[in-house]
Amino acid sequence: MLEPTRPIALFAEATMGKLNAKMAEGILRYGRNPAVAVIDSTQAGKQVRDLCSLDSDVPVVATLAEAQALGAQVLVLGTAPSGGRLPQDWISVLDQAIGSGMSLVNGMHDRLQPRFADRLRTGQWVWDLRVPQGDAPPISMGRAARLGNTRVLMVGTDMAIGKMTAGLELTRSLQAQGRDAAFLATGQTGIAITGRGIPLDAIRVDHAGGAVERMVLQAADHDIVVIEGQGSLLHPGSTATLPLMRGSACTHMILCHRAGMDTLDELDHVRIPPLRDVIALNEAVAGAAGALTPARVVGLALNTARLSPAEAERAIGAVADETGLPTADPVRQGAARLAQALVG
DSSP states (O other), rough: OOOOSOOOEEEEEETTTTTGGHHHHHHHOOOOOEEEEEEOOGTTTTGGTTTTTOOOBBBBBHHHHHHHTTTEEEEEOOOGGGGGGGGGGGGGHHHHHHHTTOOEOOSSSSHHHHGGGGGTTOOOOEEEETTTSOOOOOOOOGGGGGOOOEEEEOOOOOOOSSHHHHHHHHHHHHHTTTTEEEEOOSHHHHHHSSSOOOOGGSSSSHHHHHHHHHHHHHTTTTTTTEEEOOTTOOOOOOOOHHHHHHHHTOOEEEEEETTTOOOSOTTSSSBBOHHHHHHHHHHHHHHHGGGGGEEEEEEEEEEEEESSSSHHHHHHHHHHHHHHOOEHHHHHSSHHHHHHHHHH
């Protein structure tokens, strides 16, 4: 739906550079489309590089009209508010975009296509990323365990920890080594970047594992599949990791963590256990005490975006020493170290 040549603008009002704008940052870093602007009136006049670790000269503008003047044809909602619901104060901007002929990419739980269907012109569309496609998937039955390929699940100590980023970097590194590797998206940002995948958090819980299983089976011709992780076993509000484990019957895992985090980012009463214990937890749950496919954590992806280069090096070394596993920041260093740990 989103042709790679169409210029886009990313709507990230009052959030660019913050965790809530991870979709905007992900698309800026990995997306195929030329991004002509980020819309955030609170940061107008700056460039993306001024607000996050991405070295990009994409300008930040205050209004949709400014983005259109730069050539934007598609408006991408690049911010994920708490709960994934559409803020009412965005409606006027969306009305303006639709009225001027722009198409929309929407990562919210609230569907926009029905709202604007009767106003769309020829060639204009609304892509609701969180709408599952096709018929309801079957219940997961462990079918992926019969495959002979390598299935790598990205797991984390928290939400919004960098699982998608680490997974994309890992896939790139494997492909650069000549490996037949594919990235399987399970969230709205990954779907927007790759053009395919499943919106796991919009699928009924009984069918979530089956949706993952079907996606993994459809990618069975690849030697290695990297499955985008969601949530965390440590987070009391997260239920996504279990269907990912069950549906993929993963053989390997990469643990993603943010350097220096001792508690969950938005729940500081929930302590993050020692990383060795987190590794043991994920391995125990994945293998279900020996009943299902055993999966090992073979490396750690450490998010050091908030650290200086010297601090990052020390943090990476400390985690490697603590866990005894290869550790890297895939954004700063690439994921070759993690790829090597995976393939031996």
